[in-house]
Amino acid sequence: MPYNDKPINSLICVPLKNKEEVIAAIAVGSQARINYTTEDLKVLNIFAVQAALAIEKALLYEQSLNAAKSAQKQAKELQQTLDKLQQTQAQLVHSEKMSSLGQMVAGIAHEINNPVNFIKGNISYGFNYAQDLIDLISLYQENYPQPITEIEEKIEDINLNFIKQDFVQLFNSMKVGVNRIKDIVRSLGIFSHLDKAEIKPVDIHEGIDGTLLILRHRLDGNEKRKSIEIVKEYGEIPLVSCYAGQLNQVFMNIISNAIDALQEKGNLILIRTQMIENNWVNISIIDNGPGIAEDIQKKLYDPFFTTKEVGKGTGLGMAISYQIIVEKHGGVIKCLSELGKGTEFYIQIPIEPNQENLSKHSEI
Ligand SMILES: Nc1ncnc2c1ncn2[C@@H]1O[C@H](COP(=O)(O)OP(=O)(O)O)[C@@H](O)[C@H]1O
Numbered sequence: 500m501p502y503n504d505k506p507i508n509s510l511i512c513v514p515l516k517n518k519e520e521v522i523a524a525i526a527v528g529s530q531a532r533i534n535y536t537t538e539d540l541k542v543l544n545i546f547a548v549q550a551a552l553a554i555e556k557a558l559l560y561e562q563s564l565n566a567a568k569s570a571q572k573q574a575k576e577l578q579q580t581l582d583k584l585q586q587t588q589a590q591l592v593h594s595e596k597m598s599s600l601g602q603m604v605a606g607i608a609h610e611i612n613n614p615v616n617f618i619k620g621n622i623s624y625g626f627n628y629a630q631d632l633i634d635l636i637s638l639y640q641e642n643y644p645q646p647i648t649e650i651e652e653k654i655e656d657i658n659l660n661f662i663k664q665d666f667v668q669l670f671n672s673m674k675v676g677v678n679r680i681k682d683i684v685r686s687l688g689i690f691s692h693l694d695k696a697e698i699k700p701v702d703i704h705e706g707i708d709g710t711l712l713i714l715r716h717r718l719d720g721n722e723k724r725k726s727i728e729i730v731k732e733y734g735e736i737p738l739v740s741c742y743a744g745q746l747n748q749v750f751m752n753i754i755s756n757a758i759d760a761l762q763e764k765g766n767l768i769l770i771r772t773q774m775i776e777n778n779w780v781n782i783s784i785i786d787n788g789p790g791i792a793e794d795i796q797k798k799l800y801d802p803f804f805t806t807k808e809v810g811k812g813t814g815l816g817m818a819i820s821y822q823i824i825v826e827k828h829g830g831v832i833k834c835l836s837e838l839g840k841g842t843e844f845y846i847q848i849p850i851e852p853n854q855e856n857l858s859k860h861s862e863i
């Protein structure tokens with residue numbers, strides 16, 4: 500082997516073996532003339548064996564590193580697939596639940612509506628009849644102040660004085676009850692017939708202002724609580740193509756909830772609108788109420804979930820809002836809240852509805 504153009508004159512060479520397989524050779528040579536001995540060869544051989552062992556170890560180590568790396572990668576991929584599957588499953592369960600619930604609710608709302616209308620229509624007649632009869636009795640009492648014993652006994656028996664006072668209240672509470680049922684039925688109707696309205700460009704601010712007008716009586720204070728202040732920070736936003744009635748329903752639901760919350764603590768509702776990227780608008784409704792605990796935040800959008808006392812909440816407001824914003828407008832509705840500080844609900848929707856988003860859920 501020439502080296503520096505000078506010939507090698509002495510050489511000993513041993514194989515480097517890995518499991519009986521020759522993987523390399525180690526040669527020791529010199530330009531000088533050296534008589535290598537068997538002893539030299541032995542030493543070189545020992546060196547070769549050690550080198551082979553070291554190489555083998557290094558190879559094994561590299562292999563095990565590679566194996567660990569690819570196992571980690573596979574585990575990560577598996578976890579991702581699992582997450583995706585769980586998400587899809589949750590979505591499927593959610594939309595399945597929503598659609599069967601929607602059908603059931605539509606049926607119930609329809610069935611309840613007629614009898615409630617009978618009652619509502621007849622309550623005022625019933626009240627007038629009762630009023631007339633009581634007036635008539637009063638007239639009798641004025642003109643015949645000394646009735647026969649039998650009548651006197653009956654008057655005492657039925658506690659006529661109490662009936663005279665109580666019947667007004669009784670009819671009033673029936674009216675409140677019926678109106679409440681009508682509200683619930685209306686909510687259920689909106690909940691299950693969400694696709695009936697059409698999409699048109701509207702001024703979101705008009706919708707919010709209209710909603711606030713309807714809710715105005717609930718903003719005024721009384722002996723028990725301070726009045727609620729509304730602060731509007733309206734940004735410059737163009738007309739938004741949407742289901743206007745439904746969007747107003749969402750404003751109504753969120754603002755009513757804020758008002759309910761402020762009965763407990765706080766007195767301010769801030770409504771902020773602004774353009775965000777990709778031609779979307781953001782509408783934030785922020786209150787300085789008691790806030791929402793984290794475990795409750797997770798259930799906000801479940802149909803019939805309410806923390807309000809029996810008779811006060813239906814638990815449908817946020818479920819309806821979610822359906823309207825996410826499923827009907829392809830938008831986003833999110834809650835940010837800190838206990839004791841307040842709650843923000845923000846809604847984001849595209850100015851022009853994204854056809855893909857809308858058609859994806861149209862069957863619900
Ligand atoms: N701004 C808010 N502050 C505190 N809690 C809220 C707020 N908005 C919603 N919630 C909680 O979300 C629950 C569900 O609201 P919703 O679906 O409208 O049903 P409901 O108002 O009939 O209870 C409420 O019962 C309440 O616990």
Ligand SMILES: [Mg+2]
Pocket residue numbers: 752755756814815816817
């Ligand atoms: Mg509500």
